[in-house]
Amino acid sequence: MSDTNPVDGVTARALDHYNVPPLSAAFTDRLIAKALEGEEISALPPLIALRRDQRRGWVRGRRLAVGVAVFSLMSAAAAATGVFGDVAKNVPVIGPLIAIVAPAPKPKAIITPKPKHASAAPKLVPPLVVVEEPSIEVAEPIAGEILTPRVRRQIRREMIAQRVVDQIERNEALGITPTPEERAKFAERLAKIPPVQRVALIKRVRDIRRERLAKMTLEAGEIPQANIPLLEAETRRQFREDRLRLREERRLRWMQREEPQGGSVVQNESVPQN
Amino acid sequence: MLATAALVNEDDDALMARVALRDGVAFRKLIDAYAMRAHRIAYRMLGDATEAEDVAQEALLRLWNQAMKWHPGGAGVSAWLGRVATNLCLDRLRRRKFASDEEVPERADDAPGADEAIDEDRLRARTVAAVQALPDRQRAAIILTYYEDYSNMAAAGALDMNIKAFESLLLRARTALRTALGGAAK
Numbered sequence: 285m286s287d288t289n290p291v292d293g294v295t296a297r298a299l300d301h302y303n304v305p306p307l308s309a310a311f312t313d314r315l316i317a318k319a320l321e322g323e324e325i326s327a328l329p330p331l332i333a334l335r336r337d338q339r340r341g342w343v344r345g346r347r348l349a350v351g352v353a354v355f356s357l358m359s360a361a362a363a364a365t366g367v368f369g370d371v372a373k374n375v376p377v378i379g380p381l382i383a384i385v386a387p388a389p390k391p392k393a394i395i396t397p398k399p400k401h402a403s404a405a406p407k408l409v410p411p412l413v414v415v416e417e418p419s420i421e422v423a424e425p426i427a428g429e430i431l432t433p434r435v436r437r438q439i440r441r442e443m444i445a446q447r448v449v450d451q452i453e454r455n456e457a458l459g460i461t462p463t464p465e466e467r468a469k470f471a472e473r474l475a476k477i478p479p480v481q482r483v484a485l486i487k488r489v490r491d492i493r494r495e496r497l498a499k500m501t502l503e504a505g506e507i508p509q510a511n512i513p514l515l516e517a518e519t520r521r522q523f524r525e526d527r528l529r530l531r532e533e534r535r536l537r538w539m540q541r542e543e544p545q546g547g548s549v550v551q552n553e554s555v556p557q558n
Numbered sequence: 559m560l561a562t563a564a565l566v567n568e569d570d571d572a573l574m575a576r577v578a579l580r581d582g583v584a585f586r587k588l589i590d591a592y593a594m595r596a597h598r599i600a601y602r603m604l605g606d607a608t609e610a611e612d613v614a615q616e617a618l619l620r621l622w623n624q625a626m627k628w629h630p631g632g633a634g635v636s637a638w639l640g641r642v643a644t645n646l647c648l649d650r651l652r653r654r655k656f657a658s659d660e661e662v663p664e665r666a667d668d669a670p671g672a673d674e675a676i677d678e679d680r681l682r683a684r685t686v687a688a689v690q691a692l693p694d695r696q697r698a699a700i701i702l703t704y705y706e707d708y709s710n711m712a713a714a715g716a717l718d719m720n721i722k723a724f725e726s727l728l729l730r731a732r733t734a735l736r737t738a739l740g741g742a743a744k
Contacts, residue, residue, distance in 0.1 A: 291704060291732055298739040299704055301682040302689055304601045312589045315615050316582055319622040
């Protein structure tokens with residue numbers, strides 16, 4: 285470019301007049317001093333660390349250690365309370381801590397019904413005494429387990445039966461005979477129970493009575509009585525009345541269904557007797 | 559010429575090796591050899607002797623501080639210093655524009671009478687005004703190629719430009735100077 289468009293002579297002559305004043309006399313010395321000054325500063329030994337800084341380091345380390353310990357304890361507590369589930373028990377450090385804080389729960393006993401007809405009868409039981417296993421296996425309700433209505437009914441029936449037997453035994457021990465009013469009251473309460481449940485309850489009461497009597501006689505070395513009458517007359521009568529009432533209700537429902545078709549309805553039809 | 563340049567570069571490398579070891583004598587030799595060039599560039603770029611000395615000093619201190627990073631076999635200390643000084647000047651000029659409210663003159667000052675008889679001082683003043691009126695990079699192009707005898711390639715490298723852009727820049731700078739100084743030189 286300088287060849288194709290060089291600075292012309294006039295311009296060059298003018299440019300040559302742009303002379304430069306010399307550097308100041310002390311420029312070199314000043315520059316070297318400045319360069320070496322930086323070196324001297326950097327060549328100084330490092331400052332002695334203040335005790336304050338060392339202490340600050342220790343304070344920081346202590347805070348760190350306290351923080352780690354607190355975090356460990358909190359996470360172990362959280363794991364022990366089940367926040368992390370079973371996963372936390374497999375963690376190397378946390379797992380043993382959990383085992384210390386919260387030992388593993390004992391395995392829950394699973395109650396399985398024993399076979400009702402055991403192959404070998406107990407040797408101590410006399411031939412006249414038939415000690416049956418409880419027909420209702422009442423398992424301890426497991427926390428969190430949802431009980432089915434059937435199981436709930438069984439538990440309730442068992443409790444009522446136990447209470448009735450206790451009351452009977454108390455009366456017998458005291459020599460108290462129930463008055464007709466008390467018997468009527470008891471029959472009235474029994475009548476409120478649905479027939480199927482009532483039969484099952486009465487059967488259970490008898491069974492419990494029989495078991496307790498057998499146990500008592502075994503302990504005393506006596507032969508128990510085979511039959512234990514328990515309100516049999518009232519029960520039979522109540523059962524019969526219930527059955528009649530159900531039959532009557534069924535018959536009335538059937539007649540109401542038939543009525544719109546113009547069929548004659550027989551009123552006050554005699555109730556068939558059993 | 560090439561042999562001389564190679565010899566100079568070889569000497570530069572040796573001196574820089576000593577400077578890297580913090581040899582003050584070697585640094586003094588480099589200052590004596592190249593400080594004036596940095597000062598010339600800075601003076602013509604900035605138009606102020608004091609600022610020019612500051613720029614020269616700063617460039618040479620950078621050379622001292624970065625001696626340990628020096629790569630032997632390069633363009634040499636002269637080219638390095640010229641590049642650093644030019645860029646320091648451009649930085650200062652840029653800052654000066656932002657710091658000052660004065661409008662930067664784009665053209666040569668016409669105050670000195672063109673018709674009057676031209677003596678040396680007047681011609682110098684006219685030249686200084688014309689050079690200072692150039693845009694910064696055009697001024698740098700003229701200073702590096704005319705005053706410092708840089709090749710176009712070296713000057714383009716100093717200004718971080720490609721050669722084509724630099725030649726275009728140089729052409730515009732020469733045209734502007736010719737226009738500004740033509741009447742004065744006649």
